Amino acid sequence: xxxxxxxxxxxxxxxxxxxxxxxxxxxxxxxxxxxxxxxxxxxxxxxxxxxxxxxxxxxxxxxxxxxxxxxxxxxxxxxxxxxxxxxxxxxxxxxxxxxxxxxxxxxxxxxxxxxxxxxxxxxxxxxxxxxxxxxxxxxxxxxxxxxxxxxxxxxxxxxxxxxxxxxxxxxxxxxxxxxxxxxxxxxxxxxxxxxxxxxxxxxxxxxxxxxxxxxxxxxxxxxxxxxxxxxxxxxxxxxxxxxxxxxxxxxxxxxxxxxxxxxxxxxxxxxxxxxxxxxxxxxxxxxxxxxxxxxxxxxxxxxxxxxxxxxxxxxxxxxxxxxxxxxxxxxxxxxxxxxxxxxxxxxxxxxxxxxxxxxxxxxxxxxxxxxxxxxxxxxxxxxxxxxxxxxxxxxxxxxxxxxxxxxxxxxxxxxxxxxxxxxxxxxxxxxxxxxxxxxxxxxxxxxxxxxxxxxxxxxxxxxxxxxxxxxxxxxxxxxxxxxxxxxxxxxxxxxxxxxxxxxxxxxxxxxxxxxxxxxxxxxxxxxxxxxxxxxxxxxxxxxxxxxxxx
Ligand code: ADP
Numbered sequence: 001x002x003x004x005x006x007x008x009x010x011x012x013x014x015x016x017x018x019x020x021x022x023x024x025x026x027x028x029x030x031x032x033x034x035x036x037x038x039x040x041x042x043x044x045x046x047x048x049x050x051x052x053x054x055x056x057x058x059x060x061x062x063x064x065x066x067x068x069x070x071x072x073x074x075x076x077x078x079x080x081x082x083x084x085x086x087x088x089x090x091x092x093x094x095x096x097x098x099x100x101x102x103x104x105x106x107x108x109x110x111x112x113x114x115x116x117x118x119x120x121x122x123x124x125x126x127x128x129x130x131x132x133x134x135x136x137x138x139x140x141x142x143x144x145x146x147x148x149x150x151x152x153x154x155x156x157x158x159x160x161x162x163x164x165x166x167x168x169x170x171x172x173x174x175x176x177x178x179x180x181x182x183x184x185x186x187x188x189x190x191x192x193x194x195x196x197x198x199x200x201x202x203x204x205x206x207x208x209x210x211x212x213x214x215x216x217x218x219x220x221x222x223x224x225x226x227x228x229x230x231x232x233x234x235x236x237x238x239x240x241x242x243x244x245x246x247x248x249x250x251x252x253x254x255x256x257x258x259x260x261x262x263x264x265x266x267x268x269x270x271x272x273x274x275x276x277x278x279x280x281x282x283x284x285x286x287x288x289x290x291x292x293x294x295x296x297x298x299x300x301x302x303x304x305x306x307x308x309x310x311x312x313x314x315x316x317x318x319x320x321x322x323x324x325x326x327x328x329x330x331x332x333x334x335x336x337x338x339x340x341x342x343x344x345x346x347x348x349x350x351x352x353x354x355x356x357x358x359x360x361x362x363x364x365x366x367x368x369x370x371x372x373x374x375x376x377x378x379x380x381x382x383x384x385x386x387x388x389x390x391x392x393x394x395x396x397x398x399x400x401x402x403x404x405x406x407x408x409x410x411x412x413x414x415x416x417x418x419x420x421x422x423x424x425x426x427x428x429x430x431x432x433x434x435x436x437x438x439x440x441x442x443x444x445x446x447x448x449x450x451x452x453x454x455x456x457x458x459x460x461x462x463x464x465x466x467x468x469x470x471x472x473x474x475x476x477x478x479x480x481x482x483x484x485x486x487x488x489x490x491x492x493x494x495x496x497x498x499x500x501x502x503x504x505x506x507x508x509x510x511x512x513x514x515x516x517x518x519x520x521x522x523x524x525x526x527x528x529x530x531x532x533x534x535x536x537x538x539x540x541x542x543x544x545x546x547x548x549x550x
Contacts, residue, residue, distance in 0.1 A: 005050035005122050009033040010040045010066065011084075012059050016107070020053070023111045029118075037061035041069060044076055051121055053114075056085035056096055064099035071100035078264045080121035084114070094250065097257040103240060113227055116234040123239075140166045141259050142184065146176045146201065147191035147221070152244065156189075156251075163252055165259075173201055180208050180216055186266075187217040187259045191244070197229075199236030206237025215269075217262040219255060316501070317518055334422045335389050339382035346375040346382075392418045404550075408437050409472055409481065412446040417470075420451065423458050427466035434473030440550055444522045449530075452515035453483045453542045459506070460487030460540065467537065474548060478528075481544045484535035495532045526550065 007029050011017040021031045032049065034040045037058050052070065056063040063083055070076045083096035083104045093104045103117050143165045147153040153169060160167045168185070170176055179185045190201050202220045209216050220233040225243035233241030242254045353372035357365045392415040410433040417429060439445075450470075457468045469484040490498060497503050499520045504513035523530045528546035535541035 004028055004030060006030045006032065007051050007053055007118070008040065008043060008047075008049040009053045010035075010037060010058065010063070011053075011055045012036060012057075013055075016055075020114075023114070024118075027115050027118075035059075037063070037066035040066060044070065044073075048075070049079070051118060052079060052081045053118070054081060054083050054101070056083055056092055064095050064101070067096070067099040067101050078261070078268045080261070082114070082117050082121060094253050097253050100257075100260070102257055102261050109227060112231060116231055120234045120239050123237075140164060141186045141263055142166045143168070143187045143189060143255075143259070144176060144179050144185040145169045145189045145191075146173065146205075147171070147189070153191070156244075159252060160255070163256070173204060176205060177208050180205065180212055180214050183214060183216075185216055186262050187219065187255070189219050189221055189255065190238075191221045197232055199233050199238065202233060202238045203236040210237075215262055215265055217258045219258055221251075313501075316514060317521075319512075330422060332389070332393065332419065335418065336386055339385045343379050343382040346379045349375045350379070389418065404440060404442050406438050406440055407443065407446065409433075409439050409446065409479070410437050412443075413450055413470060413472070413481075416446060416451045416454065420454055420458065423455060424468075425458075425463055427458055427461055427463065427468060430467065430469045432469070432471045434471075436472075436474035436479065436548075439479045439546060439548065441526055441546060442522070445526060445544075445546065449519040449522050449544060450481060450483070452519050453544075456515060457483055457485035457487065457540065457542075461485050462487075469535075469537075477548050478545045479548050481546075482541060484537065484541045485539040486535070486537040487539040489534055489538060489540045490532050498532070499530075 007024055009017060009020055009024070009031055011020060011033065012035050017033050017035075021033060024031050032043065032047075034043055037054075038060060040052075040054075052067075054063045054066060058066070063085075067081055067083070070079060070081065081101045081103075083101035084107050085092050085096065085104070086107050096104045102121055105114050105117050107114075141164075143160055145153060145157060145160075145167060147156075147169070149169070149171055157167050157169050168179075170179075176188060176190070179188070188205060190205060192199055192201055199220055202218060205218055208214075209218065218238050220236070220238035220241045221244050222229050222233065222241055223243065223245055225245070229243075230241040240254060240258050242251055244251065350372045353368040353375070357368040357372070360368060410431070413431070413433075417424070417431075454468065454470070458466070461468065465486075467486045469482075471480075471482045471484075473480050499516050500513075501517040502513035503517075504511035520530055523544055523546070526546045527550060528544060530545075531543045533541040533543065
């Protein structure tokens, strides 16, 4: 899978570079080559290979100096680096590894060893823990030694502890597998069982870390450093194969190189996780700010629409009031016109009678004066009717001042009925007023609510056989006004709709559909209810209930 990985080779010798290029290409890798460290740094500025293969000896800047710079740069800090050298001296290897290279191969080690090393390094990249690895690399690295309990192991444990590692020592593979599962170690050092050239323990541990996508480093400790042994260890899955027979110091250098890489990768993963978390937090914050802004905008629009609606509603209520005012004026004119007409007629009769009486004989004068007195009586009753009408009108006008006051409900209903007289025609109106008369309310309750409901009833019933019953009373803290008629009634499925503004079944021009909507609003503003039922005599029954104490 990594065999198409890109390798940057830094090698000054053309012959060796050609050999290495052929070898890598045959193995399926993509190769880019620079002759010196300076050009390599340039190349790394704009391209990111999967692995560096660096010759230790270079003209100008040496290999270990290049590695040190690469390691100090954030973007390339975890780039795997394999160092090649013609020298076999331990101090060269030590310098290479200490500078930050991950592995070291003498060129004479042969193609197979180099390729094995390269594959082992690329394999470690693949096993990088994603996001949820240990958070910080600035901590004591944890090593686990899987080895028999013997003096050599004890010595290694104390050497590693002296290096600053937190070291655990186990003798069984079960505990080691558990440590991989629990991410309890950064590196595992495994001493293979004697007489197992196939590196069975390393293979098992590698399989488990692959299954768990664990980034733990795996170093096989062997008794010899023969190329065949190293190859077998790398093939089994170890990241490095180190001989315990070599001087203890060198062993520590190799372990340090492997573990450092694991910690650097952890840190990188933690950095990526932090960046992702920050990006998510930022996105969330932006989304919240956006949502809040949109909400505020929607609220503002809603408030605007609401204000417009209120204004329109107020205008509609006003025009509905004007419409009923027109009807009222017609009613008043009619009510005054009747008595006025016969007052005027009688007044003319009286005038004539009085004028005639002056010249008449006694008998005739007596008859004329009796007639005049009789007509004056009629004039008086007509004037009384007009006077009563004016009293009712004044009462009605007082009702309309919008103020809440104590109102005598039966009196107010009587005034409304007088004004509705022309609309009622010969419809019979039966009033049954209970003893409770006074109610704390606004005038609109009677002159809008009762008036609209009675006017509707008058429209609904038969003009000749029509009958409207108005009942008032109080019970359980509620004042009740009930208006029943013997019209067709309001079908049950329409009883809610009739309160909607503009709902009307009347002909165009005769109904606004606002009467009951206004009535509903007024009753609600008193904390009361308005219900429609079927009246006893078969028509509609409107029941208004208002709390006696608001
Ligand atoms: P409008 O009287 O202008 O139609 P309303 O809101 O006062 O508007 O009434 C709405 C509708 O309710 C009327 O058109 C009518 O269909 C119905 N309605 C109201 N009162 C009665 C009633 N007493 N009997 C039958 N239907 C009624």
